Amino acid sequence: MPKRCSSRYEREARKCGWQKIAGLDEVGRGSLFGPVVAAAVILDPKRRIVGLDDSKKLPAERREVLALRIREHALAWAIAEVDARRIDAWNIYQASRQAMTQALSQLKISPDYLLLDAMQLDVMVEQRSLIHGDSLSVSIAAASIIAKVERDRMMTEWDLIYPQYGLAQHKGYATPVHLAALRVHGPSPHHRFSFAPVREAACWAAGATQTSLPLSSWGNS
Numbered sequence: 070m071p072k073r074c075s076s077r078y079e080r081e082a083r084k085c086g087w088q089k090i091a092g093l094d095e096v097g098r099g100s101l102f103g104p105v106v107a108a109a110v111i112l113d114p115k116r117r118i119v120g121l122d123d124s125k126k127l128p129a130e131r132r133e134v135l136a137l138r139i140r141e142h143a144l145a146w147a148i149a150e151v152d153a154r155r156i157d158a159w160n161i162y163q164a165s166r167q168a169m170t171q172a173l174s175q176l177k178i179s180p181d182y183l184l185l186d187a188m189q190l191d192v193m194v195e196q197r198s199l200i201h202g203d204s205l206s207v208s209i210a211a212a213s214i215i216a217k218v219e220r221d222r223m224m225t226e227w228d229l230i231y232p233q234y235g236l237a238q239h240k241g242y243a244t245p246v247h248l249a250a251l252r253v254h255g256p257s258p259h260h261r262f263s264f265a266p267v268r269e270a271a272c273w274a275a276g277a278t279q280t281s282l283p284l285s286s287w288g289n290s
Contacts, residue, residue, distance in 0.1 A: 074122045078184055078199065078206045079114065087182035087195065089144075092208025093173060094186045095165045096124065096216045101251075101267050102234065102241030102260050103227060104150040105161065107168035108216035109176050111144040112208050118142060121210040123203040124217035136218040139211045146211075147175035148219050157263040166190060172212075184208050231257050 079090050095107040112118070118138050120131065127135070140146060149171035151164040159167070170190055173183070182195050186202035186209050202209040221240055228237035234250045234257070241247070243266055251266065255274030260267045 072205055074204055074207055074210050076114070076117075076207050078197065079112070079208055082182045082184075082197075083114070089178055089180045090182045090184065090208060091145075091173065091176065091180035092184045092202075092206055092210070092212045093169045093188070093190075094203050094209050094213040094216060095168055096213060096220050097241070098161050098165055099243070100241035100261075101243055101247065101264050102153070102236060102257070103224060104152045104220070105156060105165050105168050106148060106150045106216045106220040106223070107165065107172045108146065108148045108212040108219070109169070109172040109180075110139060110146045110208055110211040110215065111176065111178055111180055112139075112211055113142055113144045116142045118207070118211070121207045121214070123201075123210055124213040126204070127214070129221070132214050132218050132221075135211075136215045139215050143211065145176045145178040146215060147172045147177075148216060149175060150220075150223075153259050153261045156261050160263070161261075186213070227259065231259075 082090050089111055091109050091111045093107065093109045095105055097105045120135060124132055149168050151168045156164040166188060170192065180194060184202060184206045185196060185198050187198055187200050189198055199205050203213040224236045224240040233254045235246050239247050248266055251270035252273060256267045256271050262268055262271060
């Protein structure tokens with residue numbers, strides 16, 4: 070029977086003496102465009118928020134409602150991002166860890182225990198990594214929700230600047246619509262060139278531009 074998202078791991082940590090428990094998660098690791106966004110959340114154990122779960126399982130309208138409740142009722146929360154250029158320089162795994170570390174450092178309350186979704190951070194804080202943690206821990210789920218809502222908002226704003234890609238629709242992920250737009254328009258400066266579909270689109274666009282030049286512009290060799 071599948072496990073449900075609950076406060077089990079938070080309760081276990083409190084029984085061991087930890088009190089300021091932060092959940093961390095990131096969104097956008099698989100996207101071809103824009104930043105990876107991470108959040109850290111310290112929930113108030115006295116103020117239960119009903120319906121917390123992995124953000125990917127929730128409809129957008131529900132995520133918006135829950136994100137507002139998290140921001141209002143959590144003891145502390147913070148969001149951080151790492152942009153596409155740094156993702157290309159570091160790789161997506163290290164960029165995700167850096168975004169999480171930044172979110173952690175921005176919390177107004179310093180946590181004494183961390184719950185993370187399949188990740189470990191190089192920080193001097195006791196931590197526990199849970200596979201599918203955003204479906205198991207309410208703290209990690211809360212982090213995934215506010216990170217997802219923030220990143221979706223960013224993609225909607227980027228859609229106004231780059232309407233040709235349909236970012237508001239697919240949020241930068243490798244959908245058929247996005248891949249087709251990349252083939253037609255080539256990548257933008259905010260695409261992740263270390264990701265194969267973007268790299269291939271850039272090469273195709275460069276080749277198409279070169280072959281479209283008049284013969285006189287190729288020069289003599």
